Amino acid sequence: MAHPALFKPIRIRNLELSNRIIIAPMCQYSAQHGCMNDWHLIHLGQLALSGAALLTIEATGVSPEGRITYGDVGLYNDETEAAMRRVLDGVRHWSNMPIAIQLNHAGRKASTEVPWAGGGPLPAGDPHGWQVEAPSAIPFAEGYQTPVALDDAGLARVREAFAAAARRAARLGIDVVQLHAAHGYLLHQFLSPLSNQRTDAYGGSVENRMRFPLEVFDAVRAAFPAEKVVTVRVSATDWVAGGLDVTQIVAFAKALEARGCDAIHVSSGGLDPAQKIPVGPGYQVPLARAVKAAVDMPVVAVGLITEAEQAEAIVATGDADMIALARTILYDPRWPWHAAAELGAQVRAPKQYLRSQPSRFKHLFDVHGPTKPEPWWLPGE
DSSP states (O other), X not given: OOSOGGGSOEEETTEEESSSEEEOOOOOOOOBTTBOOHHXXXXXXXXXXXXXXXXXXXEEESSGGGOSBTTOOBOSSHHHHHHHHHHHHHHHTTOOOOEEEEEEOOGGGOSBOOGGGTOOBOOTTSTTOOOOEESSSOOSSTTSOOOEEOOHHHHHHHHHHHHHHHHHHHHTTOSEEEEEEOTTSHHHHHHOTTTOOOOSTTSSSHHHHHHHHHHHHHHHHHHSOTTXXXXXXXXXXXXXXXXXXXXXXXXXXXXXXXXXXXXXXXXXXXXXXXXXOOOOTTTTHHHHHHHHTTOSSXXXXXXXXXXXXXXXXXXXXXXXXXXXXXHHHHHOTTHHHHHHHHHTOOBOOOGGGGGGSOTTOTTOBOTTSOSSOSOTTOTTO
């Protein structure tokens, strides 16, 4: 296949991406008090050698109470920032892959157990739990805490927490900030009429329900350097009757674009246990296609994208500009190499791995592309 679309470069604001493969944020639930550790160095380090175009750090709490679990990564004080700097320094020592971070507040889905210990809700009085907050005092599901509805002071506090995390991300040299407005977390909770039943300026019409997420976007856009990229991840439907749908998300996407959003990552679901999701290969691609038809900014598709030809078709036909991989790349951290080999493209690989190139794919590795900005070894770095 000549010049596959999946491996064509793309420019987003001032960021040059070498191909259209994004590593999606994937929670590891392995931090201590919000601080990254050696697990994150190993996890992100291997993915930074994968040949993808962009590596995204997992959903990162902008405040302690904004974490999904007590094991979530945070970026809300000097300790969490220092821990993340150590990990990023280790990754960047060997890889020049651009790095994004997904900033999140879990809202009513916060204060839960880590998945391998059951993943259930933890009460506010639990040693690993805390009081949750949300747009309205509506619990996520039976057995979950009833959240405290955010008042004006609470809204201002959360807005500033997002902005402060963005400023910390800038100090860390992170290339992209992504706001998490999907999967049933706080910004999604404001967008959906199922979880937002406020009667003030932040509830009711879709314009009102968009108001707080747009305010958060504006605060982050102002806090992050103007030359750097800010994107948003959305759930384009709740998969529940009467919930958020793609028409409302298109309106949100247009409003984001007008405010300077650089790209939108289209996912779905996560807000309501009653969701009925028609899971199958590429099941969310039609949602990405609908958003792409309404905006000019790049659109990222995600969800059960597992095969090279499948990914190529999504980009080549214009359903989306990029694809994101999560579980697929956890299972196969060299997926971009294998996709490039199958599609007849080139991909960057560390010089230490060049001899692994199979003889039948003689031109797979881009030996001229840098694997690390030079000179990386100067004293003081």
